[in-house]
Amino acid sequence: MNNRLKILTKGIIDVSPLMIPVVPFGIIYGVIGIELGLSAYMTFGMSIIIFGGASQIVLLQLFSGGATSLVAITSVGAVNSRHLLYGAVFSEYLSHLKLTWKIILSYVLIDQAFAVSNTYFKKNKENEFKHYHLLGAGFTCWTIWQISTVLGIVLGSVIPEELGLSFTISLTFLALLINDFRKFKNIIVMLVSGIVATIGYNIIPFQAYIIVAALAALMTATLLTLINSKKK
Amino acid sequence: MHWSTIIYCGIITYLTRFSMIFILKEDILNDKAKKILSYVPSAIFPAIIFPPIFLDNVGSLDLESNPKILAAILAILVGYISRSIIITIFVGLISYWFLIFVYY
Numbered sequence: 001m002n003n004r005l006k007i008l009t010k011g012i013i014d015v016s017p018l019m020i021p022v023v024p025f026g027i028i029y030g031v032i033g034i035e036l037g038l039s040a041y042m043t044f045g046m047s048i049i050i051f052g053g054a055s056q057i058v059l060l061q062l063f064s065g066g067a068t069s070l071v072a073i074t075s076v077g078a079v080n081s082r083h084l085l086y087g088a089v090f091s092e093y094l095s096h097l098k099l100t101w102k103i104i105l106s107y108v109l110i111d112q113a114f115a116v117s118n119t120y121f122k123k124n125k126e127n128e129f130k131h132y133h134l135l136g137a138g139f140t141c142w143t144i145w146q147i148s149t150v151l152g153i154v155l156g157s158v159i160p161e162e163l164g165l166s167f168t169i170s171l172t173f174l175a176l177l178i179n180d181f182r183k184f185k186n187i188i189v190m191l192v193s194g195i196v197a198t199i200g201y202n203i204i205p206f207q208a209y210i211i212v213a214a215l216a217a218l219m220t221a222t223l224l225t226l227i228n229s230k231k232k
Numbered sequence: 233m234h235w236s237t238i239i240y241c242g243i244i245t246y247l248t249r250f251s252m253i254f255i256l257k258e259d260i261l262n263d264k265a266k267k268i269l270s271y272v273p274s275a276i277f278p279a280i281i282f283p284p285i286f287l288d289n290v291g292s293l294d295l296e297s298n299p300k301i302l303a304a305i306l307a308i309l310v311g312y313i314s315r316s317i318i319i320t321i322f323v324g325l326i327s328y329w330f331l332i333f334v335y336y
Binding site: 063082106107171186194196218 | 255
């Protein structure tokens with residue numbers, strides 16, 4: 001087998017187990033999009049144009065709460081700011097590539113693809129075709145995300161509203177944090193964010209409570225990080 | 233919702249992924265900056281999780297006979313033990329359904 005194809009396949013295989021939770025997440029997104037009254041085209045269009053599950057669901061929630069577009073766009077930017085970290089970590093592995101490659105790979109640089117390709121890149125620094133791993137992993141995520149969005153859109157038109165599926169938004173995000181439940185500092189940051197958002201929900205105008213809560217929590221995180229580094 | 237909002241969101245999301253790869257030749261973020269960025273999910277997701285659980289339809293705090301709080305606590309406990317995203321979502325949803333359809 002050709003070397004590039006081999007690395008591409010490795011990327012697909014490596015990311016596959018991480019796709020298991022992505023399927024219900026995509027379905028939930030599709031169902032909620034339809035239940036909130038978005039057209040099927042718009043719900044699917046968001047998955048193609050934004051391609052970021054958490055931020056798409058935030059956008060839906062803010063839309064249903066009547067947020068302005070500026071607040072919606074800023075909140076999406078805040079949720080996705082973690083990708084800056086991924087880009088920074090990958091810059092040294094991808095800096096030798098042509099611009100076209102950087103443009104294509106950036107589109108699929110999401111949490112799951114970052115996680116598996118980062119492990120692969122660390123072990124295969126010298127391999128000139130290593131970026132094919134990210135290509136395989138990223139477009140596997142992309143394909144699965146689009147298929148499960150469509151499944152959700154189809155199901156959304158048949159699932160009754162009484163099931164209270166909007167509660168799954170909270171549950172899904174809660175599930176995405178399970179690995180941080182064991183870290184004391186993360187729990188403090190989470191509580192600051194949640195409490196500020198709950199209090200601010202009625203007080204802060206334009207549905208900007210997510211942004212305000214996130215800033216308060218990130219300041220807490222910064223303080224905790226600085227205090228910790230001083231001790232050392 | 234307008235298509236323009238979705239497109240702007242798409243552009244800003246793309247830029248969060250592309251900018252660092254495009255600008256940097258090597259990883260220059262220091263450990264502190266990385267540590268802080270790693271807190272982003274913990275800093276943002278609870279702001280999305282808390283209000284729909286604790287607030288009712290008109291936005292006032294609802295702490296009594298609130299099935300969402302109980303279901304969320306169960307989901308957290310199960311998530312903590314199992315570390316499985318799917319199991320956490322399902323336990324939360326099924327206990328919520330049990331509470332609203334059977335218990336209340």
